[in-house]
Amino acid sequence: MAATEIARQAGEGARAVPLAGHVGFDSMPDQLVNKSVNHGFCFNILCVGETGLGKSTLMDTLFNTKFEGEPTQHNQPGVQLKSNTYELQESNVRLKLTVVNTVGFGDQINKEDSYKSIVEFIDTQFEAYLQEELKIKRTLHSYHDTRIHACLYFIAPTGHSLKSLDLVTMKKLDSKVNIIPIIAKSDAISKSELTKFKIKITSELVSNGVQIYQFPTDDETVAEINSTMNGHLPFAVVGSTEEVKIGNKMVKARQYPWGTVQVENENHCDFVKLREMLIRVNMEDLREQTHTRHYELYRRCKLEEMGFKDTDPDCKPFSLQETYEAKRNEFMGDLQKKEEEMRQMFVQRVKEKEAELKEAEKELHEKFDRLKKLHQDEKKKLEDKKKSLDDELNGFKQKKTAAELLQSQAQQAGGSTTLKRDKERKN
């Protein structure tokens, strides 16, 4: 067999080579896009906010369809996450959209644990993906990605500042998901108040170190619009699925006695900006950030927690698999040890009980013996007594017979004696 020599040139120093004609690989982006179109896209949005801030209405407005059922009640015992998946299609693009709603957020008296179920939910999606990725026979190609790509955080339109619940929740979520804060029902705030409100919110977020999602500015095509929009965060939105006739058009709006708030009028609210940023410009970037940043962070932490380490390149093969097996064996070993221990304890207890019972039995036997002896003693005594009584009786009988005999003899003699006595008396 021939020896082989693998020589690799270039690599980092790959040469830039000019082309002498049209090769045709400029169709690559098209090929890629076609493949994605055939495969379909998926996008998952999480809406976090107190009950009644118009989350469902906003989703309906954004995606131009009526999504869910009735509005939720305010008496939920804890924060629940309800997710719904929809298939949307626009021209040739098929989108599998999942909208996750926090039900009961902010309704409890004690809100300390409100954020927990949200964090758990996000982690669960990451975990499911990680599990799939770690499988031996995996189907990542057709895996339905449920990881949350964007989190819309609904801020109540108080006009003052963020609530502490908001700060705490956002702080817990910022390393797990792309947060886009929005001011809900912003038609309740006047324009001047709104500017102040936005500034206050932004400064509070910065001072508390909350990392919200920044629209990417590295691609020249969209850098400008994205950086402008970054300055408009948080978006002040108004949602509405009702249509009102303005001029000669039907527009989505909210009608009040004093005027009409048009949803798609940029002077009235930032809805158009939100739609632009969330869907039309940065949807792909949101998905990418979720996968390359948030998911990788989760994966790293999870694997390190489980005890895997990136060891030196030599013994790398399947340090994952080996460590996993090792951990499993360790766990089984622990289990077995515990089982042994329990068995020992059980045997010990049984022995003790047995000994106790034996003791008791012995005691009983002794008692029985004692009583028996006592009984025999008594019996003997009684017999002795009986014997002595018998003896006495015999003696007495003898005496009696002897006495009787004497008496009878005496009588005979005494008859004469008595006669004599009688004679003497007569005389």
Place this chain on the structure above:
Amino acid sequence: LQKALGDAETCRAMSEVAVPEMMMPPPAVPAACQVEKTVPGPGMGDFSYVGIDAILEQMRRKAMKQGFELNIMVVGQSGLGKSTLMNTLFKSKVSRKSVQATSQEKIPKTIHIKSVSHDIEEKGVRMKLTVIDTPGFGDQINNENCWQPIMKFINAQYEQYLQEEININRKKRIPDSRVHCCIYFIPPTGHCLRPLDVEFMRRLSKVVNIVPVIAKADTLTLEERDFFKQKIREELRANGIDVYPQKEFDEDAEDRMINDKIREMIPFAVVGSDQEYQVNGRRLLGRKTKWGTIEVENIAHCEFAYLRDLLIRTHMENIKDITSSIHYEVYRVRRLNENNTAVAHANGLPQHHMTSHEM
């Protein structure tokens, strides 16, 4: 364009969100799901346009920014025109010979594997092209096991990717050095495949996409060419060799139709050239002989254009896809099971079923 789909699969996916006991306790969140709804199509006025299809543009932008990678391997005896064909395909000096400064070309005594990378750009699309050459293949007197170093190389690329993938700290984009496509050059004997060809393709088709071509096809007449191709196709079928595009990976009826047409033309009879000649007032790539000039890109003369279209203009993404989602996954399964078996033996547990990757 409106269709509403009920999807039980989504529901299942939703309920599979619970986590196995080893890791975390399952969270107490219900996962309700429904799938329905379509955005009402255009026709309700401007404002009903959501803008979901803008994602296509976003993807295109991202692809342009990231650029593409392509790794092609050429395998065949010396003198079959491998380097020239590469240069012709990419219209530039991308082959190893063009890069190396060797003055004379000696046929090496062993098989070498040499790869050269180039950054090429066309209309804003950047590509890192790596051409992997295998000088010495099939040139020895005794060619037994000459596929082994090539198999080893291909598997080494899979291994490298796998290592990177299972790292805890992973790179954002794992550099892809996996061989996407292996062009196998068949000498134009006109009769049938040689045992070496059959052996090589049989083994390699299991680990990499093989595209067989008839090299230097200008030595065959059209009838000879057709006969040769027919013979080759029969032999491939008889030996169970699945070359690209593999029948089992056709995704839908449309795919199958397109690929069937291609399968009827395989192997492509190609001629390569990096020299231009004046033909009918135009400058064309060709080979000039005393009896005429063979135009490389003329489909009446040879099938180079079909090969180029297949590899570059239409099926490049598909080739890469099959490499990463099928060949690589097969390798990965085998690797992971290998380790499982070793550990299983240590624990005295029954063995897992292993897929065989013959060497």
